[in-house]
Amino acid sequence: MTIIVTSNAERKMLSEAGYADPAINYYLEKKYMGYIENADQVSENVGSCGDTMKIYLKIDDQKIIRDARYEITGCAGAISAAMAAVDLVKGKTIDEALKINDGDVFKILENIPEKKHHCIQLAVKTMHKGIFDFKNKIPS
Numbered sequence: 001m002t003i004i005v006t007s008n009a010e011r012k013m014l015s016e017a018g019y020a021d022p023a024i025n026y027y028l029e030k031k032y033m034g035y036i037e038n039a040d041q042v043s044e045n046v047g048s049c050g051d052t053m054k055i056y057l058k059i060d061d062q063k064i065i066r067d068a069r070y071e072i073t074g075c076a077g078a079i080s081a082a083m084a085a086v087d088l089v090k091g092k093t094i095d096e097a098l099k100i101n102d103g104d105v106f107k108i109l110e111n112i113p114e115k116k117h118h119c120i121q122l123a124v125k126t127m128h129k130g131i132f133d134f135k136n137k138i139p140s
């Protein structure tokens with residue numbers, strides 16, 4: 001027998017696990033999941049749980065982040081946090097984006113289970129790593 005998990009069933013499951021609606025929407029939509037061809041920066045990071053994230057950044061001459069995408073091997077918390085992080089950094093300068101922290105992402109998600117808070121950290125650290133790697137290769 002094949003069991004088809006609809007997004008409604010997934011939504012209910014995540015809600016019961018402690019994910020608030022905005023977090024669930026980010027997870028289900030996955031709007032910034034994937035890669036950017038000709039990205040200006042591609043960086044990878046490994047979380048304390050062993051899961052990995054790769055970030056692709058498109059940064060213009062004014063050092064404004066025009067686009068970002070994540071490839072993720074990780075849980076629902078990691079995916080929703082990474083998608084929210086992109087919404088936070090798009091249109092910001094790289095220095096403004098470096099000021100974004102776990103609390104800012106949590107505020108957008110509204111809630112995820114406590115044991116998943118380190119997944120937010122992975123999303124933010126990966127984004128910061130991408131920016132630092134980018135800064136290291138350009139003249140300041």
Ligand code: FES
Pocket residue numbers: 047049050051073074075076077078116118119122
């Ligand atoms: Fe590894 Fe969430 S990213 S458990």
